[in-house]
Amino acid sequence: MILFIISSCQNERAKQSDPITLSGEITGLELDAIVLKTDPRFYWYDQETTEKTINLGQDQSFTDTLDIPEGYYEMTIGDRRMKLFLKQGYDLNFLMEEGSVTFSGKGEKENTYIKEREALIAKVGGKNFYQYFSNLPEEEFLAHAGSLENERLNLINNHGEIDEDLRKTELAWAKVEKAHKFHNYSFTREKVDPLYVPSPSYPEPLEELDVNDEIYLNVSLFPVFLYSYFGNIASKANLEEWEYILNDSFPVTNEKIREEVFFTTAKFSMNRFRKLDEFYSRSQEFLRNEAYKKEITALYLDLKELETGSEAPAFELKNMEGELIALNDFRGNLIYLDFWASWCKPCLDDLPEFKKLQEKFKSEEIKFVSIGMESKKRNLLKIIKNYQLKNIHLFDPEQEQDLKRNYSINGIPRYVLIDREGKIIDHNAKRPSNPELVSQLQKLLN
Secondary structure: OEEEEEEEEOOOOOOOOOOEEEEEEEEOOOOOEEEEEEOOOOOOOOOOOOEEEEEOOOOOEEEEEEOOOOEEEEEEEOOEEEEEEEOOOEEEEEEEEOOEEEEEEEOHHHHHHHHHHHHHHHHHHHHHOHHHHOOOOHHHHHHHHHHHHHHHHHHHHHOOOOOHHHHHHHHHHHHHHHHHHHHHHHHHHHHHOOOOOOOOOOOOOOOOOOOOOHHHHHOOHHHHHHHHHHHHHHHHOOOOHHHHHHOOOOOOOOHHHHHHHHHHHHHHHHHHOOOHHHHHHHHHHHOOOHHHHHHHHHHHHHHHOOOOOOEOOOOEEEEOOOOEEEHHHHOOOEEEEEEEOOOOHHHHHOHHHHHHHHHHOOOOOEEEEEEEOOOOHHHHHHHHHHHOOOOEEEOOHHHHHHHHHHOOOOOOOEEEEEOOOOEEEEOOOOOOOOOHHHHHHHHHHO
8 A cells, every 4th residue: 555645734823824734645445535633532632523525436545635734633544544744834744654754844853853752652561551550569550651652752852853832742742651650650559459558759740740841731631630630639628629620729720721620520529519500600710612511511401400309321232142121111119220331440340349239138129220331242341241240231322422412421330239129229329339328328228
């Protein structure tokens, strides 16, 4: 396969007379189109979401023009995804032949770096995630984290002539990823070793980060990291996360960054807020971004429909045998819904306790219903078999988006408790590992 592309790229601040021109020719493949879109993982703070389908002619050639902002992009060519960095004034050419890519023209150095960055990410693989490094003793973990950071920094430094904005952003990514690992390890290690206590010399995750430096806004992981980090502090202070962010003592004083952390926190944790109405009122006063206000309003209205006493959203989903099962089929029983995925470690961590819970209440009028999401059926079945789970298992990918919207699911695991009449008791119910759940169920069953 050979692909030639020529592009002249501009960002949203460039003149309208200088659009991007993409043209090329593909051999060795029969495609109707290729797709250029904003990279879903690496994207800049002010990078508007872009998705452009570029149609191919019968001879597999194409040409197109468009205006897009500076930033990270992903091009889909058949079953291959290629990462790109595009900026105003680039005249980028690349050749893809039998899976090998070479760049030339303005933007060559930047995109050669991006290609090598992606190769490094692929080489490291799962060793960059807590599912791997939480199994390491502290000393080994710190050496591992340092090694990963050095590889990333060496790669950036070996491409010292790349665009300065890109270079600063990539250095920021390396720092945030290391801080995120330090933060995750400090509490996920306890799941592996309950006796683990961080050593006196264990690094402070924020030690090398200036949380008010706007360069970190171009790191999409940054607000997620701060949400998790400061969420732990808020919990210890007996505050909801949003309350801490709006507190005068909150360490982030930069208005843009503070707003990003607030919005990210709302997306991930809004379904747990007990002071939901107060949060919503304060959010509309605090947020300046109108799109964020609109999204928060939509989430708020969805959650209001899940308040205690509200009718649980109806569903009809396939079980593992392909039979349709409706929520209404369980009427007359308490219902404990478990939204989970095969790849979700917190979901899997709770399975032993979930199994004990089912055994304890096997003779009672309660139905334990697990709904697999964002997974492959064979992976779910393997886990169900390994843990010998006897509860009801549903899996219906075609209904997944409606289910997420109706139950306002922005993260898993998620548990929902429903009464005998089909009304919500708690749309964010206690986890199986929470000892208070047993006493709650016993009271409801009596």
